[in-house]
Amino acid sequence: MSNEMSIRSELTKGFFRENPVFAMLLGMCPVLGVTTTAINGIGMGVASLAVLLGSNTVVALFKDLIPEKVRIPAYIVVIASFVTIVDLSMAAYLPDLHRSLGLFIPLIVVNCVILGRAEAFASRNSLAYSVIDGLTMGLGFTMALGMLGAVREVLGSGALFGFAFVGEDATTMLLFVMPPGAFIALGFLIAAVNTAVKKAQAFAAARSRAVSTQPATEGVN
Amino acid sequence: MTGDYMTIVIAAMLVNNLVLVQFLGICPFLGVSSRLSTAIGMSAAVMFVMTLAAIATYLIRQFLLIPFELQFLETVSFILVIASLVQLVEIVMKKISPPLHQALGVFLPLITTNCAIMGVALLIVQHGYTLGETIVFAIASAIGFTIALVAFAGIRERLALMPVPKAMRGGPIALVTAGLLSLAFMGFQGLA
Numbered sequence: 189m190s191n192e193m194s195i196r197s198e199l200t201k202g203f204f205r206e207n208p209v210f211a212m213l214l215g216m217c218p219v220l221g222v223t224t225t226a227i228n229g230i231g232m233g234v235a236s237l238a239v240l241l242g243s244n245t246v247v248a249l250f251k252d253l254i255p256e257k258v259r260i261p262a263y264i265v266v267i268a269s270f271v272t273i274v275d276l277s278m279a280a281y282l283p284d285l286h287r288s289l290g291l292f293i294p295l296i297v298v299n300c301v302i303l304g305r306a307e308a309f310a311s312r313n314s315l316a317y318s319v320i321d322g323l324t325m326g327l328g329f330t331m332a333l334g335m336l337g338a339v340r341e342v343l344g345s346g347a348l349f350g351f352a353f354v355g356e357d358a359t360t361m362l363l364f365v366m367p368p369g370a371f372i373a374l375g376f377l378i379a380a381v382n383t384a385v386k387k388a389q390a391f392a393a394a395r396s397r398a399v400s401t402q403p404a405t406e407g408v409n
Numbered sequence: 410m411t412g413d414y415m416t417i418v419i420a421a422m423l424v425n426n427l428v429l430v431q432f433l434g435i436c437p438f439l440g441v442s443s444r445l446s447t448a449i450g451m452s453a454a455v456m457f458v459m460t461l462a463a464i465a466t467y468l469i470r471q472f473l474l475i476p477f478e479l480q481f482l483e484t485v486s487f488i489l490v491i492a493s494l495v496q497l498v499e500i501v502m503k504k505i506s507p508p509l510h511q512a513l514g515v516f517l518p519l520i521t522t523n524c525a526i527m528g529v530a531l532l533i534v535q536h537g538y539t540l541g542e543t544i545v546f547a548i549a550s551a552i553g554f555t556i557a558l559v560a561f562a563g564i565r566e567r568l569a570l571m572p573v574p575k576a577m578r579g580g581p582i583a584l585v586t587a588g589l590l591s592l593a594f595m596g597f598q599g600l601a
Contacts, residue, residue: 264488291528368595370432
């Protein structure tokens with residue numbers, strides 16, 4: 189029972205409660221840099237997901253073999269290898285996306301989310317949990333990038349996933365596809381998501397208090 | 410010749426500001442900008458590491474990767490060079506200035522995962538700069554990073570005293586502020 193519950197909480201934590209972008213403000217460079225369209229955002233998210241999954245798996249497998257003192261360089265080499273694989277594969281199979289993401293593909297190697305998960309999670313947990321962690325954190329990251337990309341694309345170019353829904357000569361808020369718009373849109377998006385999450389948690393806590401007949405033993409967090 | 414260098418300096422410092430236009434080094438930009446003094450210390454550390462890293466990665470690429478046709482190892486070798494340099498800076502700083510090390514101790518390892526350093530090394534490869542241009546570009550980029558970080562820290566010190574709506578406190582208001590700062594930097598567009 190408790191094991192099942194913790195798998196469930198592992199599966200959901202990456203989306204809102206511990207979302208790397210909304211809750212922890214990590215890995216901001218690609219978040220701001222590539223999200224001019226929803227497609228770019230999701231493409232970047234999936235590339236990071238692939239690296240995160242690979243690095244979490246390898247780190248969890250070899251955690252007992254890596255000496256404590258050189259663990260950070262070892263993790264970095266593992267991550268850099270996966271980044272190189274993703275970089276070269278994308279250049280071969282998705283050249284257009286690779287071109288529009290540009291510099292930010294090799295820069296996945298310095299994404300704090302990936303090293304952070306290797307150090308904080310994969311090096312301390314079993315393989316299965318590390319794979320789940322990589323998957324959910326990666327999906328949470330992809331979701332955040334996709335959301336920001338969609339907001340910026342709708343406001344800035346009047347389109348979504350490349351399909352324009354305003355006329356050719358319509359005036360759109362160009363600001364949102366330019367650098368300042370990235371900061372401003374992300375600021376408001378984080379405020380909105382965090383407020384919604386807090387409301388939902390307060391609601392769930394109030395309901396569980398009303399339902400349970402026994403006095404609550406756990407604090408409401 | 411000097412004109413070329415001047416163009417690189419203006420472009421790297423203002424027009425293509427590392428943080429506000431290219432989105433490199435956002436983590437320290439948001440992380441250490443709540444106090445002016447730490448922002449200055451962090452900028453100094455970044456400037457030092459960035460210049461050394463740019464030179465080191467340039468030399469490694471010219472004399473190891475290109476002669477042996479190992480360009481696909483670029484990402485791996487660059488990050489290793491940067492990680493070792495950060496270690497070196499940390500050791501030196503611990504010896505020379507313990508108070509500064511205490512203030513920045515938490516953030517120094519984070520320079521390793523600072524995309525600005527790696528980003529500058531990769532941008533130099535993309536632009537195909539010579540060694541002289543590399544050094545000028547790295548220093549100018551670091552100055553650009555410093556300008557953005559110090560200006561932002563100054564604003565945030567004021568912002569801490571302002572009544573901010575509950576939902577916008579912390580990260581969100583900082584991001585919106587950064588957006589306005591970035592808007593100001595758009596004014597440099599077309600300068601170089």
